[in-house]
Amino acid sequence: MSIAEHFAGQRPLFSAIGKAGACSVLALALLLPGFPGPQAKVEVPDEYQPVSPTIDQARANILIARQLQFTHFRDLGISDDLSDDVFHSYLDYLDGQRIYLTQEDIDAMADIRDMLGPALRTGQLQPGFYVYNLVQQRIIDRLEFALGLLDQGIDNLDFSTDEEILLDRTDASWEADQAALDTLWRKRIKNAVLSQRLNGTEDSSIEENLRRRYEGQLKRAYQARSEDAFQAYMNAFTSMWDPHTSYFSPRTSENFNINMSLSLEGIGAVLQSDNEYTKVVRLVPGGPASKQGQLQPADRIVSVAQDDEKPVNVIGWRLDEVVDLIRGPQDSVVTLEVIPANATDETVTRTIAIQRDEVKLEEQSASKSVIELERGGEPRQIGVITIPTFYADFQAMQAGDPNYKSTTRDVRKLIEELESDGIEGIVIDLRNNGGGALHEANDLVGLFIDQGPTVQIRNAKNEVQVLEDEDPTVAYDGPLVVLVNRMSASASEIFAGAIQDYGRGLVVGSQTFGKGTVQAVRPLNHGQLKITQSKFYRVSGGSTQHKGVIPDIEIPSRIDKTRIGEDALDHALPWDQIESVPHTRYFDFSAVIPELRERHSERFDTNPEFKLLQKEIEFLKKQRQMDYVSLNPEKRREHYDQIENTRLAITNARRELRGDEPFESLDELEDWQEQEAANPDSTDAESDFVIREGGQIMADLVELDRHMASIEQSSRLAAQAGPQ
Structure with missing residues (x-):
């Protein structure tokens, strides 16, 4: 029996259960864990317990569908055509980097892809939960594979070949089968090992770091909850209307402000889920993170550590649980390991220590x-x-x-x-x-x-x-x-x-x-x-x-x-x-804007600060445009040195403009950056430069205004004098 045939014989969960709940045992028996899968059946180990939808979730699904259709600003019906979009949005949320599922898995879910729209109208959550359980099983498979490679020892990884790895797989094709996925994961582990070796980390520490990461993710996969699947599925559904429409689970609803900011005894940052990561959306003005200066929008959090304790890897964690780790007593210190927004790949991280505090008005x-x-x-x-x-x-x-x-x-x-x-x-x-x-x-x-x-x-x-x-x-x-x-x-x-x-x-x-x-x-x-x-x-x-x-x-x-x-x-x-x-x-202003722009351009053409800013923007742009990195140590070291030397050169050029001594090494630069970040009164070079240019444009405006006023006054006087 195919997936479509199985679901076609069921009434909506909400209807099957009824008000009195008399059919609840039968209805729950029809839920996901026991229903036959597609032709490529998913083997679920004893350790993993597939999650199932609840009666309350089915009712909430129906209410959400009604609200979206009748009260959202966008007029969008829940048609059959919506099924494909919801399906891909859901997969983007569960496996956005295309590293867990294969094309075989996608093909096996063809029936589900076509039925999501009608099912979401009537509270049938089983198709969405099937997808969630399949992905969880594939995550477990991949993490166990990764741990198996670590068991063999990272010194057995072959770096002599000239392999490359795609950095951002958001738009990549699904790997064809498990063998192709094994190859991809070998590359991923090689990339992680190589990046840490280039940072000077010993192999024993690299292996410990990776093992802790994968074991933490594996633990989270085994602890999957029905609410995790429902929230992910509903947000894939609501995102079809717009990115700011979303579902909050009961736990999230109890503390709604954690989705807006961690301003109370936290770090003062707006966070959101981004595939398996927690991403910084923006910083709360006046908050600890904003004043500390190192955390930036689009940074992704890898681990969280309390004071001097060992860091806890939070990849794959729920947003509310990451928030719980970051929040804490006022004046205590939380240390975040993040992937910077401008990092060349996901293995490049930096550590940021932030003292928790309240955001005062x-x-x-x-x-x-x-x-x-x-x-x-x-x-x-x-x-x-x-x-x-x-x-x-x-x-x-x-x-x-x-x-x-x-x-x-x-x-x-x-x-x-x-x-x-x-x-x-x-x-x-x-x-x-x-x-x-x-x-x-x-x-x-x-x-x-x-x-x-x-x-x-x-x-x-x-x-x-x-x-x-x-x-x-x-x-x-x-x-x-x-x-x-x-x-x-x-x-x-x-x-x-x-x-x-x-x-x-x-x-x-x-x-x-x-x-x-x-x-x-x-x-x-x-x-x-x-x-x-x-x-x-x-x-x-x-x-x-x-x-x-x-x-x-x-x-x-x-x-x-x-x-x-x-x-x-x-x-x-x-x-x-x-x-x-x-x-x-x-x-x-149309009469003066051309002149203002010309003066502005003339200043920028000769302003060394602006030239450095342009050079830095171009440097960052090239980094973001990198699709692949080499897994060959020599080539990777050459690329790494080029990036770091450019960064050092730009910083030193800016320091020389300001009369400061240049840094002799990257270590010296990074030490200085940490000291600056700890000083809330330090001034960002770009910020100071832009403010001054704003003042220059204002001065231009005042001069042009006076000039135009003088012309107008001369014209009035000439008109009053009449012909001579």
Whole structure:
């Protein structure tokens, strides 16, 4: 009997069980563990207990399906055509690197691939659980194979051949059969051994590290739970609508904020599952990780260690369990082993020690500084206001505290202080600001305009709500520049877009993230569903979704836009536009932007800092474009030395520009980087450079504004004088 024939004879689980549960024994007997598999039957060892769906999960599946069809912003039905997409999305989640399953396995699941859509409509979870159990069995097979190779000793691995290994297998074909997969895994282990040898690790330690990694993953595979399969399956299903719609299990729902940030007695990082890894999405401003400086977005966590204890390998762990390891008592130290976002392959890791702490509101607060420039022999002062996030102390506000903290209140005070210092323009720095309180973005726009709309919000029924600044007062009406980068998202994009649409200031930097959707969390009988229900639109009508905000003047960044940003996510909602709403246009920058860009380019063409930044970006780009690495020690060492020498050369060139002594070795560079990371007051070279360039553009703007004002005044005087 084929898979399709087996499932065709069953009623939906929800219907088979009934309200009274009288048929529960029969229904549970029909679940996965005992049903016949495809022609290529999966052999399940005694140690592994296949997981089965529950009645509550079946009911939750039906509720999720209804919510997606009738309340999600995207109008997408659960058709038969959806089956194939869900199937591949599910496999991407379970085996995204194509290292456990074979093409034989995929072919054997052809019937399942065609039935997922109808089954998900009616709460039949058995097909999805079958796939999950098959993958778990294949994971166990592979890890036992890897441990068997280690038992033979890594000194028996043959490195004399000129083999290569593909670094990123996301788009690779499935290996044909088990023999081909054995070859792949031999290469994977050789790659891991070679990378650690090049780092100077002894063979005994390499073998211990790898054994600990594989044994830890094997233990997790044997401990698979029904909830793991259900959450993975539901998230493959919900991701068809958009990447921000997801299912939270009951345990995750109890502590929803761990999916948003580890800000309370943690490290202050937003984490998410990424295949078998836990990936850093962004850092919480003012949090321990942000202040420590080494952890970066797109880093993947390999292991977690408490104080001086041995690290625990967390590859293959559930997100909530990784979070539990990372959280801990305030002032204690957690050490993360991570694969850096720009690593050449998954065996290149670095260790980062972070002292746990609470994220305090005052550490997320807006702050000010003054840039002093010289133009034509005259000093110029430009004010800078850095806003890490859009915040508000809601408890103090509700308690009636007249001095409660918020972004808008704090920025208003900083503007007053800067104006009293005699600044000629203000730069608002929103780089790395991931958003926050929407009403604060609305109010902040109001500090720079008289009155008017700030953002439009459209729901699935095409109903549009317009948020407005109703306060006619203006805190600052002088020249304005807004700095953004790829990590500027959500509320930051609303503010930057409004300033650009009103012609109130210039936007400078790199294209923003493109997060222009609104989610709501809805309870289910079993867990919760976070579902996208609305989209943001600028007052000019264009959405901030997918496209983000395009700067008037672009400054390149180290951040890889192909890996970070809304347009890098599968099934992201597209950019579109609606009608604009009436709003004042304070200034038309189109007349001066060409001149501003030309001056900016001239500075960059002769600026050694920018040349180094370009060289570093190109270096990182080449690293990311590497598809294969050699498993030959000599070739690998040559490649490794080239990368590390380039990195050292760029760092030393930057130090020489600043009058610092160059480093003699990579070890000396890495020691310095650790010391810098431990100093929260240290200044990042790119950040300092971009802020100063923002000040230069502001100074250009002030000069051009004065020049144009002078021309206008001359024209008026000439008109008043009349013909001579």
